Amino acid sequence: MSAGSSLPYRLRPNKAVDRELFLSLLMRLAPRLTLEKYHYIGLGGPFLEDFRMIHGRIGIAKMTCIETEEQVHKRQIFNRPIASIECVHKSLEDYLDETDFDSPTIIWFDYTEPKGITTQIERFARTIGTVQIGSILRITLNANPESLGKPDPKDISVEAEGDVSEDRAQKPTTQEWRLARFKERLGSLFPSGLTADGMTHKNYGRSLLRALKLAVDKEALSFRDRRIVWALATHYADGQAMVTAALVVCQNDDQAIEELVKGWEFNSTTDAPHRVALPALSTLERLTMESHADARTKMGFDLPKSDMGENPFEVFKKFYRIYPHFSRVEL
Amino acid sequence: MTKTSTDTAQASPTKRFFVSMLTRDIHLADAILDLLDNCLDGAMRLAGGKEVDYALHFVKIKIAGDHFSIADNCGGIPREVAKNYAFKMGREPDDDRDSDAETIGMYGVGMKRAIFKMGRNALVRTRYGDDTFEVPITSAWLAAKNWDPLPINEPTEASEQLDEPGTTIYVNDLYEGVARHFANASFENEVRTAIAEHFTMFLQWGLKVELNGTPVEPVRVEVLVSTDENRPAPYIYRKTIDDVIVSITVGLNTGKSLGDDEDDDAGFERDRSSATAGWTVLCNDRAVIVGDKGRLTGWGDGIPLYHPQFAIITGIIEFRSKHADKLPVTTTKRALDTSSNVWLESLVKMKEGMRIWISYTNQWKNHPRSDQSSHWEDARPMALSMAIETVASRRFTKKTNDFIEFNPQKAKVLPEPEDKKPSSRKVMFSRPAEEVHLVSKMLFDNPDEKPGIVGDKCFEMQLTKAKRQGG
Ligand SMILES: Nc1ncnc2c1ncn2[C@@H]1O[C@H](COP(=O)(O)OP(=O)(O)O)[C@@H](O)[C@H]1O
Ligand SMILES: [Mg+2]
Numbered sequence: 001m002s003a004g005s006s007l008p009y010r011l012r013p014n015k016a017v018d019r020e021l022f023l024s025l026l027m028r029l030a031p032r033l034t035l036e037k038y039h040y041i042g043l044g045g046p047f048l049e050d051f052r053m054i055h056g057r058i059g060i061a062k063m064t065c066i067e068t069e070e071q072v073h074k075r076q077i078f079n080r081p082i083a084s085i086e087c088v089h090k091s092l093e094d095y096l097d098e099t100d101f102d103s104p105t106i107i108w109f110d111y112t113e114p115k116g117i118t119t120q121i122e123r124f125a126r127t128i129g130t131v132q133i134g135s136i137l138r139i140t141l142n143a144n145p146e147s148l149g150k151p152d153p154k155d156i157s158v159e160a161e162g163d164v165s166e167d168r169a170q171k172p173t174t175q176e177w178r179l180a181r182f183k184e185r186l187g188s189l190f191p192s193g194l195t196a197d198g199m200t201h202k203n204y205g206r207s208l209l210r211a212l213k214l215a216v217d218k219e220a221l222s223f224r225d226r227r228i229v230w231a232l233a234t235h236y237a238d239g240q241a242m243v244t245a246a247l248v249v250c251q252n253d254d255q256a257i258e259e260l261v262k263g264w265e266f267n268s269t270t271d272a273p274h275r276v277a278l279p280a281l282s283t284l285e286r287l288t289m290e291s292h293a294d295a296r297t298k299m300g301f302d303l304p305k306s307d308m309g310e311n312p313f314e315v316f317k318k319f320y321r322i323y324p325h326f327s328r329v330e331l
Numbered sequence: 332m333t334k335t336s337t338d339t340a341q342a343s344p345t346k347r348f349f350v351s352m353l354t355r356d357i358h359l360a361d362a363i364l365d366l367l368d369n370c371l372d373g374a375m376r377l378a379g380g381k382e383v384d385y386a387l388h389f390v391k392i393k394i395a396g397d398h399f400s401i402a403d404n405c406g407g408i409p410r411e412v413a414k415n416y417a418f419k420m421g422r423e424p425d426d427d428r429d430s431d432a433e434t435i436g437m438y439g440v441g442m443k444r445a446i447f448k449m450g451r452n453a454l455v456r457t458r459y460g461d462d463t464f465e466v467p468i469t470s471a472w473l474a475a476k477n478w479d480p481l482p483i484n485e486p487t488e489a490s491e492q493l494d495e496p497g498t499t500i501y502v503n504d505l506y507e508g509v510a511r512h513f514a515n516a517s518f519e520n521e522v523r524t525a526i527a528e529h530f531t532m533f534l535q536w537g538l539k540v541e542l543n544g545t546p547v548e549p550v551r552v553e554v555l556v557s558t559d560e561n562r563p564a565p566y567i568y569r570k571t572i573d574d575v576i577v578s579i580t581v582g583l584n585t586g587k588s589l590g591d592d593e594d595d596d597a598g599f600e601r602d603r604s605s606a607t608a609g610w611t612v613l614c615n616d617r618a619v620i621v622g623d624k625g626r627l628t629g630w631g632d633g634i635p636l637y638h639p640q641f642a643i644i645t646g647i648i649e650f651r652s653k654h655a656d657k658l659p660v661t662t663t664k665r666a667l668d669t670s671s672n673v674w675l676e677s678l679v680k681m682k683e684g685m686r687i688w689i690s691y692t693n694q695w696k697n698h699p700r701s702d703q704s705s706h707w708e709d710a711r712p713m714a715l716s717m718a719i720e721t722v723a724s725r726r727f728t729k730k731t732n733d734f735i736e737f738n739p740q741k742a743k744v745l746p747e748p749e750d751k752k753p754s755s756r757k758v759m760f761s762r763p764a765e766e767v768h769l770v771s772k773m774l775f776d777n778p779d780e781k782p783g784i785v786g787d788k789c790f791e792m793q794l795t796k797a798k799r800q801g802g
Contacts, residue, residue, distance in 0.1 A: 069765060184642075191520060192520050193527070214520050217517035217518075218517035
């Protein structure tokens with residue numbers, strides 16, 4: 001577990017919205033799939049916040065929290081908000097290998113480590129065939145392209161808007177260098193035709209999601225009883241850039257779930273993830289933006305553009321409904 | 332002694348048997364590549380023995396859950412060829428079409444096999460010069476017991492015309508498994524990769540291939556070559572064997588050495604190398620095999636089995652001949668005829684080239700690639716023919732009328748590590764991440780130093796102590 005992932009949600013508003021999006025998806029599917037009978041498996045971190053919320057909103061009782069680090073595992077047992085949560089000291093992979101599920105599951109592969117991305121993607125893809133039909137799978141992947149490594153500056157040339165450094169013909173740009181590493185890591189999962197442009201901070205998340213989609217599609221070819229319906233894809237950053245994707249494993253001939261998902265206001269697929277980049281706001285700003293159609297005029301100033309280049313007013317408009325209010329409480 | 336009676340025994344194959352046998356061994360993706368081969372053969376025929384300008388040609392392929400189509404502007408099928416050969420299952424021995432061009436069509440099954448593999452209903456429409464006609468292959472024809480010839484229909488409406496000479500093949504009523512593949516993104520990716528690899532030369536020469544509306548970019552298979560006489564260059568070899576010109580190069584690619592990399596997919600001896608590591612085999616510019624790392628190309632056969640340490644080695648071999656039947660390929664054109672003399676003789680040279688670079692990577696095994704990089708600074712990635720051309724002019728290159736050979740080891744242009752110690756041994760162990768962080772924090776005031784560096788420092792500390800104790 002990296003340091004970043006144990007920060008509480010209130011310090012990471014975009015992650016909070018991302019999680020709300022997933023909860024909103026679950027609530028939409030709950031009556032149709034009777035989600036309360038499902039088994040939820042996740043990596044809760046020291047505070048098990050997602051467990052508390054999923055139990056609260058959906059009413060799932062059977063929950064398993066997986067953790068590899070012993071001290072964190074003990075802390076989880078201590079912090080466990082609901083007695084029915086089973087805390088297991090294992091890797092998620094080992095747990096999945098050793099468990100036969102007798103009900104459909106919701107599994108959140110909450111990977112934060114950039115290392116081993118290929119293994120993570122393959123593991124996720126493989127699971128679509130081993131869970132029961134009706135299961136919901138979600139993955140989080142580290143989408144920081146710097147995790148591909150840093151080239152030695154003297155091995156790199158630079159290029160910007162047509163201007164190039166002298167050594168351009170002999171040396172790759174940082175993006176080209178990353179592309180070569182990406183290809184080495186992904187092997188046959190590499191999306192053919194992907195270019196160096198897909199390795200920038202802005203686009204790397206999408207490139208990862210493309211590889212994920214290919215891996216899942218490839219696996220899906222081997223199963224005739226089921227079909228994959230992609231429900232939600234996001235790209236967000238609170239410090240570390242992350243992408244997520246969630247899918248429903250449907251009966252081969254099912255139409256109803258697909259319709260339900262397609263009609264959902266936040267439905268998004270891997271080729272066009274939601275970019276969740278909310279501005280940091282004061283309470284007054286927030287209330288003003290919620291209550292005024294043209295908040296920009298009312299406030300009389302611009303908000304800084306997000307790292308992902310999104311317009312903060314538009315992002316706010318899209319997500320304010322599920323943007324949680326955080327406030328400080330002294331105990 | 333018997334005498335002939337008036338009775339005869341039927342010996343012709345049933346259509347059902349024939350079609351199912353024909354389509355059994357070919358992969359769906361390879362069937363599509365076969366159709367692309369035909370387009371290129373068409374372009375070559377159109378050029379009539381002169382050099383083909385591939386930039387003038389396009390091939391547009393569409394794969395979808397309910398149909399397949401491929402359209403080209405490669406000159407079309409002459410009516411005589413359509414009447415007598417093109418739709419025949421297999422070539423007659425007296426058929427000497429295209430004998431003066433480096434085409435790859437030879438068994439006369441590619442187009443039919445691809446169509447039968449995909450679906451029950453197809454239409455081949457073609458325009459050769461100003462002559463446009465079409466040949467339907469229907470499910471009724473397929474189901475019929477006899478081998479009636481196929482009709483040749485002529486257009487009556489403008490929509491049945493083609494804008495320029497070329498061929499369009501349309502298949503629908505797809506088989507269930509085929510439809511599932513054609514609608515699947517990972518299959519589309521597989522086809523795109525296969526085209527990018529197998530037709531890389533043509534794509535580099537400007538041929539435009541589109542798959543579902545998106546252009547296919549070539550995958551470059553290249554080795555690093557220094558133009559400087561005294562600096563490293565790949566092994567090269569060229570010789571004419573049995574009417575086939577064989578060209579070989581073995582060298583380093585631009586990949587990162589993986590053997591000494593920090594292991595980020597721990598516990599997984601996966602091959603993360605680029606597809607272009609290993610051997611690529613070209614026949615008349617088509618890549619028949621790309622990035623082979625198995626016994627087929629000599630690995631594990633008198634030289635070590637492939638291992639990630641060798642991921643920086645790339646070998647390219649090309650066979651070129653006007654007699655397609657002399658090339659060491661099988662009917663699927665994605666596999667080699669490994670018993671042919673040309674192949675066996677070439678394999679010896681391929682292994683010779685590989686040994687040079689295997690021993691090179693062994694020497695540098697425990698050194699980061701950055702130590703080697705100063706020697707390779709001015710080296711540039713080059714495709715096979717360019718590499719041979721560049722290296723051929725070196726002083727150390729052996730040249731006679733019928734062959735060229737350059738061995739970088741013998742020419743002494745390969746760098747050696749400065750501290751080359753034959754006694755070096757690798758020490759390797761694994762510990763839980765928490766423990767590595769803990770030690771790293773103690774030694775470096777940073778919990779995230781690389782495990783390899785943490786381990787190395789620990790060893791150094793003990794070594795200092797051991798030396799002090801007068802070991
Ligand atoms: N796209 C095309 N352009 C031009 N000629 C074609 C095309 N497709 C097929 N043909 C003709 O049809 C013939 C039969 O093709 P095929 O069944 O693949 O057998 P082969 O290529 O081995 O001769 C080819 O030789 C060629 O003359
Ligand atoms: Mg052919």
